Amino acid sequence: MAKIKKGDLVQVISGASQARGGDRGKQGKVLEVLVERNRVVVEGVNFVTKHERVGQTQRGTRTGGLETVEAPIHISNVALVDPDTKKPTRVGHRVETKTVDGVSKTVRVRYAKKSGKDL
Template structure:
């Protein structure tokens, strides 16, 4: 089970976007990277095409290493380390290591 998954709210721990929050758009487990909404934005010059009538400069997120991200804990109000626990029915959940809140 992954520490960080699609649609998670995460916080950036290091780099240019340190402290910023965003939602995970996509996780690339084979590369240990994730795309996060509004984080690590890069400008790409695109050519005018059928799909993109306007062309020009488009800002889009570039992949971030998962190690640079922390899962957001609503109870702690910060990015936290994730632990795992097994429920009585055998399903695994992620928990906040700090306050032990279940994070799904």
């Protein structure tokens, strides 16, 4: 089971600090998970400039130029944010049994472990 999924709130835990122009400490929502490459795209983190070829649409408006988009970041460089404390935390799994319409199912559920100084 994946520890980080699309839509999760994560924090960058490694790299250059924000004072040095980096992204460490920034929090953002996961826009995309690239499983084969072990990378995630996080909203507002790791911006790169793309050069888009200039073209025209059928209406005659010009497209292209310079675009800034979020680039993928390695999954080991982000940590899931605990919804209670708003601090990065580790992720655990527990097995629960749920009953739906009289049928019991065993499912694995993600949960945030304790984070910060309260360990």
